[in-house]
Amino acid sequence: MQVTEPSIAWSREIASLLILLVASFNIAIADEAGDPAPNKPNAAQLQFFEERIRPVLVEHCYSCHSAEAKDVRGGLLLDSRDAILLGGDSGPALVAGKPESSLLLEAMRHESLEMPPDRKLPDNILNDFETWIQLGAVDPREGGVVRSKRSIDIDKGREFWSFRPLVKPAVPEAGDGWAISDVDRFVAAARSEAANTTTLATADEATPETLIRRLSFVLIGLPPTLDEQKHFIDAWKANPETAMSTTVDRLLASPQFGEHWGRHWMDVARYAESTGGGRSMMLPDAWRFRDYVIHSFNTDKSFQQLVREHLAGDLLPASNDKQRDEQVIGAGYLMLGAINYEEQDKEQLRMDVVDEQIDSMGRSFLGMTLGCCRCHDHKFDPIPTTDYYALGGIFRSTKSLTPGNVCGFVTTPLRVGFDRTALDQWIAKNKELERQISELKKPGREKNDRPGAPNRNVLTGIITDDSEAQLEGKWVASSFQQPFVGVGYHHSDSPRTGVSARFETQLPENGEYVVRMVVNHGESRSDKVPVVVTHADGESTVTVNQKSKPSGDGMFAELGRFRFEAAQQAVVVVKAAEASSGFVIVDSIQFLPISLLSPGERIAASSQIFADNAGKQTELRRLEAERKQHAKSKPEIPTAMCVEDEKSPADWHVHIRGEIRNLGPVVPRGFITVATPVSIGPTITTPNPSTTSGRLELAEWVASSSNPLTARVYVNRIWQHLIGEGIVRTPDNFGETGERPSHPELLDFLAATFVEDDAWSTKRMVRRLCLSRTFRMSSSSTAEQTAADPDNRLLTHAIRRRLDAEAVRDSLLQIAGSLDRSVQSGRTIAKVSTYDNEYRHSMYPTNVRSVFVPSFRNTMLDLFEVFDGANPNLVSGKRTRSTRPAQALYMLNSPFVMQQAQSAAREFLKSPPFEAKNPDISVRNAWQICMSREPTPKELSAILTAIGERPISEDAWTEVFHAMFASVDFRYLE
């Protein structure tokens, strides 16, 4: 006997398997015993394969796992011996001789993977495969295609344009007579290079009225007022350069700059005030991040610092509380992703969060689509999946979630605006109130007793409670109505057939007792409840009226005075079945030994106890009310959404095919190799990675001037917002599948200048670009330009662009005189609730600037939805531009636009630019307010015709403003 795998020890199991095999297969394998060549399978084994294994593979597996498959799944081929042993993405498909370690069998048994996916194959087939593998997986299928694993050549990858080290190129000598800045010389050079094939004219300079509109919208997102327009045009006539620079400086200094540019960044940071997903939870503190971003742009925080704060603000050193808080809020960036906190597989959820963080960070800062590497090496870019999980280790070592059925997210208390002393005083008072309350509740309280209910231990005599009674039939526990003893009482339920309650107790000594029962009386109760007391002298039946208040203490109804013997059970039976209609209640029965009390005291004592108790209850109620009130005055601890490091940071595994339970090798934490200079190395070594997540090191790596991506990606964003299209027109994708830069040298020049000369200052870069000739070109194009360069990649003229949704709304409000400038910070959610889907914007109308309008993932302001507001679920470096009938319907019919048109008309009619006697001038001014330009004679006459005989009518002007708002030019920037 010989099996192909010599290392297998003979065992009873194998022997029995073989016996089975022999028996069922009707081939005497044993006859072949003695064949010495381990790799030469015997005929029986071959026949077994051919008859039992191969047909199954062909029928059930080859459609997805053979060279002929249309789409090979899981990288796994099962059509040759070598392929099956090599396996697919999840590793070798089988280990010869070890069924229990063979993934193939595991999958066929639907234990982990489920194959074939539509059904489990019958047990006899599974047994065949087990046998086959056990006996060495004899497989004659030689050759075949073995898929070679594609390996990524990192060194070659470094040659790709965006991974090359950033070097400032020399300014070309081009554009003489046209260029007024270095930027222009690069643009001119690109144009003259292309001129080898075509000669393209450059557009004229835009008119000053176009330029002031352009500057105003691109820098602060609002139209220039009539005065600002006039002022600029006059200044331009005196000196264009001065006019430009003073206006740019004025706008950069305006707080609205941060509001507008902050919004650009919020698109990238996928900012929202709710989580999205299934149960879209509100994020009541997200506004702090919004304010932080606006503030960062207004104070011109260096982008390098912004990166550090976004990725590791919680770990950065701070010299004071203010700085510390700001940094903590900045790290909220990592928490803003759209996450389905309701996911029940919490391991999956944890990895979903990590993936979201990696993907967003990659696209926001690096222009890399890292999400692709979750399941496999990047198909287009030189980024292996090990790089992804090197980052994965960093973010897995970062805590974002708090546990729960629907998970929560980590928050951090802030220090500024928080009065520690006040809180300490509050806590002290709260403790004192709690102490007093517990003191009052103390005597013998049991843990389930209701507050205010007397406990049995404070009552004299012997108490037996309904909780100890034998309840027959249907009784319902209740604590609905006071007074009662202990945790509550029971009331009868219908039908009352056979319903009774039996109280039994052993009294301590012989003697006479007053027997009483608690009657928490009420109209719904029965008025005739027979109660049988069994005492030393026999049985007595007493009828109790539970409708009326017991005399005396109002709680106990006296059943009578009876003699009991200690040796005998004292029994009280409430015969609910025989009671008159209404609920029957049972609570405690009290036996008051009269020997202990003088006759006058008998009742009084227990009454006193009850009265004391009532006093205590009153006091207790007062204290609890006070505590409730006090709770409301708790000094709010301001908190921010912010990640923190996990307690035990560690490296993590590769997830094969991105599957959370399919763990590959552990990779050390680190960075994207191809974007890291060889001299630095992509792995985190210091400080000790077992005590820190590595997030700080990651932040430094992203913010490093030697990172080839960060500065390039960011200056491209600035360029895009000012010029209309990026130098790279896929701003979030600088990889192979992204577009190539139209002006690579210019991009490098700007990125290097940004790092070396501008100290990562956004405002300096903005100013530089605004003061170029390129920025000042007209958007008019010639047929030749369009034909030769339809996408205007050579920038022969300015790019005509559309206002974003926020600018459309803010312009309407500003022109209507209804823009609410009083809100420039703080929480703007009118009603905070758990989920965002209850929030209807129409119920809380607001005229604040758009950046301050609550931004929920599952309920967006309709105007934003219609005009392509950023999708807060995704990193959006560039807004989509759709043209849809919904936009026309919104402009024509929405109450919001109607209202603004009316307000604008009203506002206009009372102010100087309106001249009642001169409709011509009035129309020109109104037009100028909306469009920042003169109307053409035809436009003028169209409006005048519409006004007709109604030159001072609010209705007429409402109509005019409405049409101007709805017209194309209102929404476009030349």
Add this chain to the structure above:
Amino acid sequence: MKNAEQGTGACFALQPVSFFWQYAMSPSNYSRRELLSQASCGFGGLALNAMLTESSRAADGGTVKADSESIAERLAMLTPRAKRVIFVFMQGGPSHVDSFDYKQDLIDRDGQSIDFTGVRFGDFGQSTKQKLMKPLWRFRRYGQSGKMVSELFPEIARHVDDLCFLHGVHTDGVAHGPATLFLHTGATTLVRPSMGSWILYGLGTENQSLPGFVSLQPSDANGGPRNYSNAFLPAVCQGTSIGRSFQSADQMTIDHIRNSGLSTEETQRRYSLTQRLNQLQADRQGNTDDEVNAVIRNYELAWRMQAQAPEILDLSKETAATASMYGIGEKETDEFGKQCLLARRLSESGVRFVQVNYADQSPNPRWDQHSDMPQHAIHAKATDKPVAGLLADLKQRGLLEDTIVWWGGEFGRTPFSQGSDGRDHNPRGFTVFLAGGGVKPGFSWGATDEIGHLAVEGKVHMHDLHATLLHLLGIDHESLTFQFAGRNFRPTDIYGRVIAEIQS
């Protein structure tokens, strides 16, 4: 094909659009400019125009050029069996073992304990004992096919010979939010387009004056608008909600379809002045800007929609006999009957994908009987006659032949009890039924195990169901792709099998 290899290509992004183009128009190679120049003919054209404008700009923000040659090469036409879909969404998870998945064993073994491995937070991976609970309603046979259906759905039961039951459906997501998102978008957490958006992207739409993907009275909970969102697909693929689940069916309308503050004459005046200004502004640009022209045509279209859509939304146009088929006018069925009737009117008018929602605003939706299973009767009562009416009406109008009706929830319910009289979520085996275009009538495919817990035979994962629906509409789910964030996305991720066995 060079572009495709590089992955920057229009061929990926535009191929399905051309697919629509060829499907809707006569097949030939158009350049983008030619397409645009012909785009004035109606919404189909305009939608396409917008799609081209957008997919050429918005896919990852890149500028992508239409390359008609490579488009022609990559066409993989399938013969469509259906033109449109009506999805009847039973939100919350109706119990399959109490409705369409009859299990004698479950009745026989009522009260027995079984071992169950937890799949939810709190008991994940832990083994517990659970008590089987027999169906609360009696089953009997219906139709030529002899299909067993419970008393919950006596009206739908009369149509079993037109229905194709999938009993081995299973899905991802155990809680409502994730599972509802998965049902609609094929992803529990990641942001992906809704199936209706994919279909609109692939096929465009037939009607010039109506949106192509409509969701009637959808819930804002459990993913809310994300369930009918285009995600990264062009904005024209966005689903349009008509009504919301917190409103009554009488309020079903398209946002801003009418100007409620102005007379018709005033509205007309404002529209005319706007269009006059638009035209002058276009002239001022020398009429060179495609986008400006597209805006002008969108105003024309909006104006036509304003005139025509309200008529289609107006259910009073129907006869009393038709209304009563849907249970309109009866207390329990009035609301849902109106939805179903509107669905038929929209489908008939050429809306590609209509979703009817039996939904509310709660995170625990209507069919979600964790306790008090008898409440299923209320929901069955509210939906049974309307759905049956829809099936009958589609059939009598000949619409069922090329319309797919898809009925189902985000998951089913467990065969064992939760508490004394409830059932928990069961994503691992449940029933969906289809009817109409291209599916076998009077047919059942797949099975759960003997107690109705796990799908074991003819398993159909939600991705497979998506792939199959797309296939019936003539779309190869593996070829319908859109490039975003550096890679090509398709509706079924890397999964999905077309279930050939259920096709007629």
